[in-house]
Every structure is written in C-alpha cells, then in structure tokens.
Amino acid sequence: MVATHDRRDTHVTTAQPDGSALLEARGVRMDYERRRDGQIVTAIEGLDLSVAEGEFVSIVGPSGCGKTTFLRIVDGQVHATGGQVLLDGRPIEEVRRDRAMVFQEPLLFPWFSVVRNVAYGLECQNVPIAEAARRAEPYIELVGLAKFKGHYPHELSGGMQQRANLARALTVNPRLLLMDEPFSALDAQTRELMQRELLRIWEEWKRTVLFVTHQIGEAVYLSDRVIVMSGAPGRVVADIRLDLPRPRPLEVKRTPRFQEYEDEIWHLIERQVVINFEQSGGGEAGL
Numbered sequence: 001m002v003a004t005h006d007r008r009d010t011h012v013t014t015a016q017p018d019g020s021a022l023l024e025a026r027g028v029r030m031d032y033e034r035r036r037d038g039q040i041v042t043a044i045e046g047l048d049l050s051v052a053e054g055e056f057v058s059i060v061g062p063s064g065c066g067k068t069t070f071l072r073i074v075d076g077q078v079h080a081t082g083g084q085v086l087l088d089g090r091p092i093e094e095v096r097r098d099r100a101m102v103f104q105e106p107l108l109f110p111w112f113s114v115v116r117n118v119a120y121g122l123e124c125q126n127v128p129i130a131e132a133a134r135r136a137e138p139y140i141e142l143v144g145l146a147k148f149k150g151h152y153p154h155e156l157s158g159g160m161q162q163r164a165n166l167a168r169a170l171t172v173n174p175r176l177l178l179m180d181e182p183f184s185a186l187d188a189q190t191r192e193l194m195q196r197e198l199l200r201i202w203e204e205w206k207r208t209v210l211f212v213t214h215q216i217g218e219a220v221y222l223s224d225r226v227i228v229m230s231g232a233p234g235r236v237v238a239d240i241r242l243d244l245p246r247p248r249p250l251e252v253k254r255t256p257r258f259q260e261y262e263d264e265i266w267h268l269i270e271r272q273v274v275i276n277f278e279q280s281g282g283g284e285a286g287l
C-alpha cells in the first residue's frame, strides 16, 4: 500500500522524475559548526525530495533531524553546504517573494491591527500602505478574520493570531508556503479546527505547501504525501502517498485507513527514535 524505504536505501524517487517539479532537492547536506567546541555537526545528509506544483507535502521525523534546517534552506535563509535545491529548476540563493514561511509563534506586531499586520509583508515590498491594506482584505476574509480586521493581537485567541499570521504569508502571494509546526502552540481542539481551516483555505488557494509537524495525525490529515526523515543526519526514509479522498472532514481521522497510515508512519519514526536514543548513548530520544 505504501512505499517505504530501508534505512540503507537512501535514494527515494518521488513524484517528478522528469524535472518538472516545483521544488527539487538533490543530495542536500548541511553542516553546522557547533559553537561550544567548533565541531562540525552534520544536520542533513543526502536528502532527496521533489514536490510538484499544487501538492501538500508534510515532513515528519525525530526532533533534531533537520526539518527546520531544510525549510530554512528552501526559504533561502541559509545555504546548504552540499547538494542542490532547485525551485522551478533554478537554484535557491536567497529569500525571495516566491516563498513565505509560517512559524509556530505568530510574530505579530502588538501595536498594529490585524489588517496592518497582514499587510506588513507587502509593505516590506514597498507597496504603499493603502494598497497593501486593500490587497490584504481578501486574505483576511479567506482566513475568517473579516470581523476582526481592526482588532489588535492581544484581543485575539491563539488560533486567530495564527490565522492572521497565515493571511500575512498568503498576501504576498508565494508559490510555495513553508510551515514549521504552525499549530504546535495551540490547544488540542483549536489545533484540530485550524487543521480543517487550513485545508479549506488551501483548497481555495491551490498552491504548494511544505508543512513540518511533530504530530503524525496532523501530517496524514493534511497531506497528499508524508515524508518521513531519519534521525540525524536527516534524510528521507519514506515517502508515503496518501490515498484519502478530499475534501477531508475531521471524521476521516477515525477511519481504519487513516489509522493504518498513522501506525505505519509511527513505526517508521519509532525505529528512528530508538536509533537516535541508542546512538546518543541513551541521552536523546523524543519526537
């Protein structure tokens, strides 16, 4: 049912072997110099991944396996020390408008209203404020905050703040939306509702999303494909295409097929977590 790959089988062929992928990562490596002792730490090694235009792809893997690092490379914040990362066939060299990143913390300015916060991304591109606010409107509506556009962040719940944050990312009209555990700070119920909201928004917006999460169920619920990364140094160990119809009501989470996917992915990660734990001499495990 699903394509999984042994730990030794590092080469995973994904969706678009003909080079027509929106995002193509080949043999990506990332070495960091550890500040404390100057040692080189390899966070990612031999990571291959293709993402087609319009796909919703999630990445799961043990903590410290390089998920955030990979998103930062794709965003252009840092350069890979090896391999290639191509967007539309061109190497990613810097932060550009064709990508937007959403983090766990909403990062809203407390002194700006929702509309100013959402428009801020456009303002940074030198769009005059009145026009930026006008262009922000449909996205504020899309994320369900139309009635709150004059509110300030402290007047919003965590879920609403994250909606505003998402609207800001969408307003700059990126081709690729990068989301790094965006719902991790929310309570369980809000998180579920935000997952459903994100799918509704994505189905309307129809662009490409690369989504990192700790929660396997979240990855399965949202995605066309779930990418499982190995423990550090991170690489792709499984690329699972989900055969779950859309649109997906939250009830899909209670179907046997959904739970089979969750189990399958959990077993893959569990193995990685155990390997991590053993390699670190019992000092580090955890998802």
Ligand code: ADP
Pocket (backbone or CB within 6 Å): 032, 033, 034, 035, 041, 043, 062, 063, 064, 065, 066, 067, 068, 069, 070, 232
């Ligand atoms: P994840 O998001 O999967 O938890 P990260 O990408 O944050 O993993 O980190 C992967 C590895 O790279 C970790 O060992 C982390 O300590 C290391 N790392 C991340 N950023 C830096 C940095 N700026 N300098 C040095 N090491 C880093």
Ligand code: MG
Pocket (backbone or CB within 6 Å): 067, 068, 069
């Ligand atoms: Mg991270």
